[in-house]
Amino acid sequence: MELFIAIYIVFLFYVFIRLCKRFLGQKNNCCYMLNYECYKATNDRKVDTESSCRIVLRNKNLGWDEYKFLLKTMVSSGIGEETYCPKNVIMGREENPSLIDSLEEMDDVFFDTLDNLFAKSGISPQEIDILVVNVSLLSPVPSLTARIINRYKMKSDIKAFNLSGMGCSASLIAIDLVRQQFKIHKEAFAIVVSTESFGANWYCGKDKSMMLSNCLFRSGGCSMLFTNNPDFKHRALFKLTSLVRTHFGSNDEAYECCIQVEDDQGYPGFRLTKKLTKAAAQAFIINLRVLLPKILPLWELIQYAVVYHRWSKENSPILEGVGEGLNLKSGVDHFCIHPGGRAVIDGVGKSLGLTEYDLEPARMTLHRFGNTSAGGLWYVLGYMEAKKRLKKGDRVFMISFGAGFKCNNCVWQVMRDLEDANVWKDCMDKYPPKTLTNPFTEKYGWINDERLSFLRIEDIDFS
Numbered sequence: 506m507e508l509f510i511a512i513y514i515v516f517l518f519y520v521f522i523r524l525c526k527r528f529l530g531q532k533n534n535c536c537y538m539l540n541y542e543c544y545k546a547t548n549d550r551k552v553d554t555e556s557s558c559r560i561v562l563r564n565k566n567l568g569w570d571e572y573k574f575l576l577k578t579m580v581s582s583g584i585g586e587e588t589y590c591p592k593n594v595i596m597g598r599e600e601n602p603s604l605i606d607s608l609e610e611m612d613d614v615f616f617d618t619l620d621n622l623f624a625k626s627g628i629s630p631q632e633i634d635i636l637v638v639n640v641s642l643l644s645p646v647p648s649l650t651a652r653i654i655n656r657y658k659m660k661s662d663i664k665a666f667n668l669s670g671m672g673c674s675a676s677l678i679a680i681d682l683v684r685q686q687f688k689i690h691k692e693a694f695a696i697v698v699s700t701e702s703f704g705a706n707w708y709c710g711k712d713k714s715m716m717l718s719n720c721l722f723r724s725g726g727c728s729m730l731f732t733n734n735p736d737f738k739h740r741a742l743f744k745l746t747s748l749v750r751t752h753f754g755s756n757d758e759a760y761e762c763c764i765q766v767e768d769d770q771g772y773p774g775f776r777l778t779k780k781l782t783k784a785a786a787q788a789f790i791i792n793l794r795v796l797l798p799k800i801l802p803l804w805e806l807i808q809y810a811v812v813y814h815r816w817s818k819e820n821s822p823i824l825e826g827v828g829e830g831l832n833l834k835s836g837v838d839h840f841c842i843h844p845g846g847r848a849v850i851d852g853v854g855k856s857l858g859l860t861e862y863d864l865e866p867a868r869m870t871l872h873r874f875g876n877t878s879a880g881g882l883w884y885v886l887g888y889m890e891a892k893k894r895l896k897k898g899d900r901v902f903m904i905s906f907g908a909g910f911k912c913n914n915c916v917w918q919v920m921r922d923l924e925d926a927n928v929w930k931d932c933m934d935k936y937p938p939k940t941l942t943n944p945f946t947e948k949y950g951w952i953n954d955e956r957l958s959f960l961r962i963e964d965i966d967f968s
Contacts, residue, residue, distance in 0.1 A: 534733070536684045537741035538917070540626045541729040542618040543883050543928040544700070546589035550724065553586035554579055554945040557720075560590075563597060566711045566770070574713050578720045580943040583847040583868065587932075588723040588875040591704030599707040607643050607705040608652075610724070614700040614880075615653055618728035623657075626730050628694055630657035635686050635695035639668040639675035639879055641908075642765075643702035653698070664690070672763065672907030673843060675699060675879040677915055680731070681748050687733035694734075700726025701878035708774030715766075715774040721846055725877025725884065741920045746900070747799045748915035751792040759784035759910035781910075782852055788912035789856070789904075800836040800900070800916050833857060837902040837916060839889055840864070844871040844881045845906060853904060866892075869936050873929075879907075884928065888936070891929040895919045 552560070561567070561575050592613075593599060593606040615638075623630060636659070638649045647655075650665040664686060671678050676699040683695040703722050708715050732741075753759040762781040767773050798806055840863045842853050850871065854864045866888040874884050882903055889895050899919040906912055926933055 534688055536687055536745040537732050537737060538743040539730045539732055539741055540622055541727055541883055542621045543887055544614045544618050544726045545928050546724050550589040550595060551587050552590040554943060564709055571711045575716055580945055582720055583871050583941060584875045585872040591724055593704040594707055600709050602705040607702050610702060610704045614726035615698060622728045622730055630659050632694050633659055633663060633696050634690055634693035635664045635683055637666045637679040637682055638698045639671055639679045640700055640702055641670050641672055642706045644669045673845060673878045674905035674907030674911050674913040676882055677905055677913035681750060683731050692734040695731040697729045699879040710768040710770055710772030712768040714776045714778060715768060717777045718775040721876045723875030723877055725874050726880040727883035743917040744920055746916045746918050749792050749796040751788050751912045753788040753910045762910060763908040782848060784910040785906050788910055792912045792914050796914055802835055805832055805835050838899040839901045841882055841885045841901050841903040842867040843905040844885060845876050865937055872941055887927040887929055890923045891926045891933045893924045895923040897921050
């Protein structure tokens with residue numbers, strides 16, 4: 506009886522959503538993405554495992570256990586040898602970054618991507634009606650949006666929003682803000698700029714849970730151009746069809762699993778706890794309960810009700826079986842997963858029952874560019890486009906997680922066949938590589954040998 510009621514409720518909800526889409530003016534609430542531009546730093550900013558070791562050695566607070574932990578993490582992270590590091594870290598100023606360092610880091614991303622975006626789209630800066638910038642770890646005065654408005658001499662009635670502290674899923678929060686603004690401002694143009702300030706937030710202490718951020722995060726970012734003007738439909742790359750935001754911050758474990766703190770020695774940084782995976786899974790489950798009825802056909806929703814009913818009866822672990830018994834590809838064609846780390850990609854892949862083909866864009870992005878925080882999703886999307894996977898009518902499921910703890914997901918409809926090599930242009934022929942094994946795994950394999958624990962750091966040559 507309970508199962509029958511659940512199926513009946515799903516059916517009614519499905520009918521209700523369809524009616525709303527048909528009769529409540531969806532045409533006037535459209536959100537088209539016209540272009541996006543990802544940032545690629547210069548070659549002098551590249552950091553491989555060997556140069557990472559030299560950076561690590563500059564931290565005199567670390568002992569043998571900490572060095573060993575960092576080396577093991579670096580060679581097993583899934584991050585390749587061509588990611589980009591902040592300029593002040595490359596130059597050895599990570600312990601004493603200046604405000605100028607932070608602003609220059611932002612300027613590099615902002616103006617490189619925006620210059621290319623305006624040139625490619627043919628839309629001038631003076632035509633922009635809405636500007637949203639999301640940078641979690643830097644909030645100067647005047648704001649970062651003001652910095653962009655001043656540079657491009659944008660119009661005085663532009664609606665500017667500066668988002669901070671939103672973490673790796675901030676891009677979709679910014680896009681949701683644009684979507685809400687589009688309900689008020691008709692035939693408008695909007696820009697979203699997503700990046701992160703890493704140079705001034707490099708962790709210089711020895712807490713292992715805080716050292717992880719140095720191993721995973723890299724320089725990157727993206728600028729995107731949107732409109733709700735139906736006259737530009739034929740020029741659009743994507744149309745936003747669904748967006749669902751979930752905030753799990755009421756749970757103490759989830760709130761604290763990814764948090765900015767100072768360690769016992771007073772060094773600021775990000776603490777990533779072992780509870781992060783569980784928090785992500787729980788937030789993901791909550792999000793899917795809202796999103797799936799919006800994107801799956803009726804017969805799949807009935808299947809979903811059956812599976813969920815079985816979970817509740819069997820008390821199945823929340824980390825497993827999210828996609829068990831569901832054919833998600835009946836509602837979406839591609840999976841754009843936040844490249845936050847191997848554990849994040851593996852966890853989403855396992856829970857949704859995805860193939861290695863589905864996970865390839867996220868894995869390759871992590872390998873080539875690292876975790877670029879809120880900008881990461883767009884490198885994944887760029888990989889799909891460069892590989893000519895995105896065809897007219899395809900639906901792209903974008904999955905992101907962020908501190909708080911947040912899970913923000915959306916679905917895009919591809920408006921025309923896409924094949925721009927974009928930021929992947931100079932390396933697309935190398936991907937996917939035959940192996941993602943770090944080339945220094947063998948060289949640094951000795952770190953796992955407990956018989957060498959008597960060694961001192963000053964006795965080791967990492968060059």
